[in-house]
Amino acid sequence: MSRHASRSAAPDGGSPPRGTRRAFRWKRLAVVLGSLVTAVAVAVGGLFAWLWTDAKVSTVGKAPFDNALAIPPLAESTVEKDGTRVFDLRMRAGETEFQDGVRTPTWGFNGSYLGPTLRAQRGEKVRVRISNGLREASSVHWHGMHLPARMDGGPHQTIGPGSTWAPHWTVDQPAATLWYHPHPHGRTEAHVRRGLAGLFLLDDEKSARLPLPKRYGVDDLPVVVQDVRFDGSRLAGDRKLMQNVGFLGDRTMVNGTLRPHRRVHDELIRLRLLNASTARTYAFGFPDDRDFSLVGTDGGLLERPAVMDRVQLSPGERAEIVVRVRAGERVMLRSFPQGNYGDAWQERFGGGDDSFDVLELRAAERLRPSPGPPAELAEPELPSGEEAVRGRHFDLKRSGINGRSMDMGRIDGTVTRGTTEVWTIRNTNGMPHNFHVHDVQFRVVEVDGSAPPPALRGPKDTVFVPHGTTMKLALRFTGPADPDTPYMYHCHLLYHEDEGIMGQFVVVEKGQSAGTPPGHAGHAGHTGPAGHAGQGRGHGDD
Template identity: 75%
Template sequence: MSPLKRVLVVLCSFVTVAALAIGGGILWLWNDAEISTVGKESFDNELSIPPLAKSRVDRDGTRVFDLRMQAGEKEFTNGRKTPTWGFNGDYLGPTLRAERGEKVRVQIKNGLDEASTVHWHGMHLPAKMDGGPHQMVRPGGRWNPHWRVDQPASTLWYHPHPHGATEKHVQRGLAGMFLLDDQQSARLPLPKKYGVDDLPVIVQDVKFDGAKFDHGHEMMRHAGFLGDRTMVNGTLRPYQKVGDELVRLRLLNASTARTYDFGFPDDRSFSLVGTDGGLLEQPARMKRIQLSPGERAEVVVRMEPGEKTVLRSFPQDNYGSAWEQRFSGGDDSFDVLELRAAKQLRASDGLPQRLGKLEVPDGKNPVRGRFFDLKQSGINGRAMKMNRVDETVTRGTTETWTVRNNNGMPHNFHVHDVQFRVLEVNGDAPPPELRGAKDTVFLPSGTTMKLAMRFDGPADPDTPYMYHCHLLAHEDGGMMGQFAVVERGHRAGTPSGEHAGH
């Protein structure tokens, strides 16, 4: 054999071995990517219910809460302490509760060793009180946001929002619910005994490296961090005893990147009664409800005496390509929470036919429309800059925003301060789960949504609100923009690029 032939044979052999190795590696990654806890959870820990936050009422009628961000340790598994962050405790925070029309003030102390913020996700309030990246609180610092609650009863939440570090701060445990009540919801025969038949269900996916959290990103997962198990209200393998025929689950996806499709193994129907911004106009019968990071849903489930059932997240097929489906969590499934009904259940009133009237605009006669193209590199081709206002809106006006994701991977879209109505999904009327008040929506690749929202102020040309992808690795990477609300004929100012804290 000539020397040239020998070289060619060696090269062909090398290429063949390399191709087999690469192909084998891809096959191994593919097979290893799917995660499932279905049928594997022992459900041996009673669900922890976040306590209702203590408050006091000042002489001027303001309801005052105290929150302290602090480091701690929590035994998620007996004998193994995990370093954590929390509000007023080692992990997560208490549930704040206020009524429509009340003035509230939250006295926040930062007991951490780095600056952070507290954002009131879903709350309508002045920009200076929003808790975005312009309202950082330095270590040892204090911040006292205050506002009047002026929106319907709803399930909101609070979490940090430091530019470039939101994912890390939320993963460590800084999150909690903020429930709003009003006279209309109080009159309705809905389950409303907190922690009894009205349950907060804060769902997070986690991964442990020994006793510590593993927050690393895998190379193939464009969505961000995806854990290999779930916990509810900081409880691994949770069960909840149920003593009523109807139980209301206030579902909050507090994960940083994972989207869930909640339902039950026996395919039972449940009633969707509320979305991000409050109650629907009428209950909607569902078998699945898909929630991306930041979204909430209030569902009512009927239980039979002595039965057990499991809240499960099922595989989803709308993430984009097969690659994204596999590596961004679409193929994954989780057993999340076991419900255990007592042998005798208290009778529950039937759900009302009508729940209320939506207070979000119907999209008629908007003053203008805007377009937002979602890409991991930025929105409308621009990455976030703290000192740049991207959009200026006029106080008291209604607009339609068209949001598109053709990026080949899942995204979602959250707008601060407002609740909006979904007018269209890919040109069609929205499904029942998107017909309520929303502040966050999931946009799988290939999706375009048209949203209607009204900006009721107050105007503040120098302090912007945010809009962004709530897959927090994407937000931290620059997939975020800023808008300012101004009086008619005025211009936005130039916000400070500083965010080191007060």
């Protein structure tokens, strides 16, 4: 018998044939693999379930609001012989005691955290001398302000460590709640999160005549809202898994105060709400669903008050609301869950399911009577869009705007001074975005083909654009012209901005072409690393 034949034989009582043994081994392997796959699936499912549950945050009713609300001081100023009002700001590092006995490293203007409130009148000339006491370069952008591009404080106006920048301009816009914050290219989120932010309030004759609460810190309260998370004694800055909107904290602060309360003595209280968070969107209201009057948006007063019980603010947006309180009551300003993020995934991991107690108002037993808000406020100085000479389209995606990421050396759009344009903003991404335009206040003309809701009918410079939403904005560019120095437009979820969801445009005279961006070091009065050069056809060009 051959060797092959002898090995193939299976004598009585011996081993099973080789084919049978092979089938048995494969069956055993399948069982092992199936068990392994099942174990992995269970582990992954458990991990996902944990992530899903852990992503939802609520501070509602969980802690007493036992800290008195800090009110940012009004910045001191001097007036020069020519009438110029001069402010001084210094960026510096320091430590702030947010929690009892725990000192946290922070940054601030003229202090360890946040900055003073600047205030100026329409028609005034202002100059702000900004010195950088940090160990890295930064910048200071005047969010919502109409001013020359060289004074805007965007990423081209870098202030190096130990350097001073002194932008100056004439205030030429209505009364409004504006703010200031850093805008260094690729580092904005970190600088704002560490504490560099402050309010810039504008006044005018029309607003002064209106019977609205206007005693700063008394019945007219600044409310700078931020979300934070602590890592020991430090402010955390890491994004959790699947948080693609950017950093989200697990608690809120107002004016740098955790769990704040404010004692009030008037029947009507004006809250100047600023969402100074870097990524989180809020839906502000009160637990009893009481109505309040929205009297102002980003760039100033509405034509008439809009009565509502919720107002949604994405990062960078502002709202002025007037709410009535009753003697002796305690009423909580709260942020509620939101249902317009596009899908359940984004609502959960983007913060839309979260809720926060934000600020407790404690009404005195006897309150000063307050008249209700007037029926008419101020006619917004906004274009209608009917006179538009051009339309542009901007698709917001994770990869950038219209598929292009930010390039400091590329001019993405050229607009002619004195003209009006209609910009169509579309979020074709699976995540929420918003859209901020430097220098101008725009009118929201349409939201998904319909008239905008009351909260979007005032002057705006920043607007929330949820997934699947299309908005049309009317913008008028009044100059001054500067073909070499661009303004920015970008998503104001600052992680997205830093990742490149930003573009730049210049304002030119009729027939003039765009120049070349000067980069980081092309302006007198500031220092920084050299920038890029070059230009190209960019976002929104038809």
